[in-house]
Amino acid sequence: xxxxxxxxxxNYETYLKNVPQDADVWIDLGVCxxxxxxxxxAEEMMEKGIALSPNHQIGSFNxxxxxxxxxxxxxAQKWLEKAVKIDPNxxxxxxxxxxxxx
Numbered sequence: 119x120x121x122x123x124x125x126x127x128x129n130y131e132t133y134l135k136n137v138p139q140d141a142d143v144w145i146d147l148g149v150c151x152x153x154x155x156x157x158x159x160a161e162e163m164m165e166k167g168i169a170l171s172p173n174h175q176i177g178s179f180n181x182x183x184x185x186x187x188x189x190x191x192x193x194a195q196k197w198l199e200k201a202v203k204i205d206p207n208x209x210x211x212x213x214x215x216x217x218x219x220x
Contacts, residue, residue, distance in 0.1 A: 123150040141171035145180060152184055160184050175204040179214050186217075 130147040134140065144167030151160035161184045167177045182197035201214035 123153050126150050139170055141167040141174055141177065143167075144170065145174060145177040148177075148184070149180060152180070152187075157184055157188050161188070173204050175201050175208065175210050178204065179210050182214060182217065 127147060127150050130143050130150065134143055134147070137143070144163050148160045148163035148167065151157075151163055161181065164177055164181050164184065168174055168181065171177065178197050179201040182194045182201060185191075185194035185197060195218065198214040198218050202211050202218065205211045206215065
């Protein structure tokens, strides 16, 4: 959260060597790559998180955002719809719904 994305990436990667099943960390790692504009790497990391936790709402939402940035509108729609389906009344569900309606 502090903006030190390269250092965070190093720390996340070290952690994941010992705890590779932590979906939240894979998603957070993807967010770091997203912030650095390494969108394909961001997508790859987030997909690893989703593979571990298929109903990860924030991960689904973030994959929607990454795919919007990549210009993959159908893929973005799929992930945003999934984020809404997981919990339409949560803040993330509402944000995903808003993006889908634009």
